Amino acid sequence: MNKEISAVLKNNMDHLNSELNTDKNFDIIYRTLKIADRQAGFYFIDGFVKDDIMEKVLEFFYGIKAEEMAKDMHAFSHQFLPYVEVDILDNWNAVVTNILSGVLCLFIDGYDSCLAIDCRTYPMRSVEEPEKDKTLRGSRDGFVETVVFNTALIRRRIRSPKLSVEMLQVGKSSRTDVVVCSMDDRVDTQFLERMKDRINAIQVDSLTMNQESLAECLYHRKWFNPFPKLKHTERPDTAASALLEGNIIILVDNSPSAMILPTSIFDIVEEADDYYFPPVTGTYLRLSRFVITLMTYLLTPLFLLLMQNPEWIPQGFAFIVIKDEINIPILAQFLILELAIDGLRLAALNTPSMLTTPLSVIAALVLGEFSVNSGWFNAEVMLYMAFVAVSNYSQSSFELGYALKFMRIITLILTALFNLFGFVAGVLITVLSIALNRTLSGKSYLYPLIPFNGKQLFRRIFRIKLGSQNGGES
Template sequence: MTCLADNMAYFQEKLNIQKSFDIICRMTMVADHKACFYFIDGFVKDELMEKLIEFFYSITPEDLPEDSAGLSRDAMPYVEVELLDGREEIEANILSGVLCLFIDGYDKCFAIDCRTYPMRSVAEPEKDKVLRGSKDGFVETVVFNTALIRRRIRDPHLVMEMQQAGSCSKTDIVLCYMEDRVDRAFLEEIRNRIQNLQVEALTMNQESLVECLYRRKWFNPFPKVKYTERPDATAASVLEGKIAILVDNSPAAIILPVSIFDIVEEADDFYFPPITGTYLRLNRLFIAILTLLLTPGWILLMQNPEWIPPAFDFIKVEGDIHIPLLFQLLILELGIDGLKLAAINTPNMLTTPLSVIAAIVMGEFAVKSGWFNSETMLYMAFVAVANYTQASYELGYALKFMRIILLVLTAAFNLYGFAAGILLTLLAISCNRTISGKSYLYPLIPFNGKQLARRIFRKRIKSGE
């Protein structure tokens, strides 16, 4: 490592510098020693490079320490400096954007971490909005995300542990936890799983990581982890003893282990007084149950009109039914998802006019043409809007899949199918397990009355808690 020419020959070939325009090798002088910088163009600011080069040109041979440790300690004009001696480690640092300095005659490489990443503003997440509370959110740069959590938890027990995964991508992964509150056995298990990952790259960031961490089968649609883009929600979960996993290039934190009661919680529950927070929580739970049972229950009543009380005769279909109600509802289930995909890919300037056209075509004209009855349009419109009461996309789609199964069973087997669909949904929830292997319904199963009351009712925060 002491010969600059040997180091340059190795890294010139290893990093394909002749072919890659953005990997820069910059020669300079440090006192009377030849030196060179390796860095990625775009990760290091020009002003900083100019100041570093100016500083090293100004050093005299008398001021230059003879050993690498002394030079790093006494003559490096930057805060984050690390000494490296393994070529593979140096290569990984260069490709990660770290500025690496080689000086002829010194046995170690000086890794100067002065990276700056292109990033968007720390704005409130589009999906995790709140009526009251902080308006900041995670971004794609993991260092900024850890800073947002540190800002909220000023405790020495808060640990930000760095890991890497992916033989090609070498993706940075941060385990965030409270050292005095975390389940140490589960933490060690997660750490070992990350370290033993045999993948080339985490192409889908946090989703790829979760699928690697959860080794059981994925037939159950109910979510195994909670995703959040809110630093305040992440900090609150960490203080409860949970682990937050931050993945570089992803604006969402992974919270685990979580039960279904953790997943349905939202920040707004805690930004309002206890009575309001309790109302919001119970309302969200009621609407979730209603979105699951509304259309299957209506199908059941349409198949058994004698069960409808006289006061509710208005729910019956008045017009002619050209297409069976089951197929109308299934077509609308698929059509609503198609409209969601179209809205995501629609340019902003066309969103309003196309939305108006879609509303007219899917509404009035669809009913007049005989494809759909107005009642099916009404109930599916409610279900489509009500799905957004859940902050978790995964939970919303799990309820959707269960609702479709419930619809088909009810149409095929009447009351027995309806009962079987509800039982299947309850089994899917109760048989689901968290990543730690514990009950998905805790504190309901196993039963803990005090904790269950805290999950359902928003309690007032008392001094000392």
């Protein structure tokens, strides 16, 4: 691959035919043609090239006369190629990577370089609103699997020369495009350079799982701390506002999601809906999400603690005591239902859309009514677990939801074993897991609470007018 590009067309085509196995790979196509008095050949991947653009480019080539031919490929591209996305390649590594990325590469006898014509198009879906990051009001577009379209969606919202969009490649075999976006006048430049150095230093064969593979290469996470260090979003408006707040956005080709870093727990809980409504409504939505998220963690362990100590229940709340016979220990019921809820999630993901409604009705009847009547579960346990399962979707981060789930299970087990001391120990483990966590930039996961910044903390909790802050939604 270190061999230089030859000025003899046959040598170049023999090298590429051997390197790309064109006799075996039906989708790697090459054609020969005559440009003026010289032989030429070009390579491309079937399905990636825009036919109409190629037809127009070839029309210019066929109209060139022998006496008009330029002395080298650079002059040729300027004189006879009125297309905007062209490049001159001088080494085989770049040629092979461009061809396999969908770029058309042209060789002309007598020129010792390659002309790369980027007339590719990728199969893609429309930029529709993402299923996960929906809003009641606001933009209805979302990121797709093509990184060029994703950067265009961000550029559409930030028309500033300070916006930098740098492309890197990761993976020996996959050579996946990774785009790092930042605002030059707002980003922490030291952290930005450190992230780019980490990406360039990654030595893997491929990013098989796209962003998750990249995230695991960027930092060696502590497996015992499940709280996420990154925020993922499929919304261009959220990504754009994060850039304006000085964060870094990382886009990975073939992934419809953007990575926002550095990220604190306050960033993860925030959503775009907080800013698409007036300040009072936005504040209510944000505080509701904070309270509900906290309840999804505390509700079932607190209920178990009170059932173990019914004398602590105030007279006005005596109705929460389980009155029916308990056939299975309450802890076992909670743990079984925690597993069952995840089973239903997995089943819903693999259920054909046309069967979703009837199967949901069957699941509700069988797993709800009959499981209580059969004596497996008590109605109160089913009620509280149903609340936890539904309320878990009040915030959009899957990672945060599962982190709270793991902490909830630990607290349940400790409460069942050690009563009040176990409950306190479980809560303490959760608090320490959050407080001792660090963002990728090394800062506190609880900023602006720790270290304390009253002005920023107020803005994190209460939604204020957009004109009075230097960002927007995040």
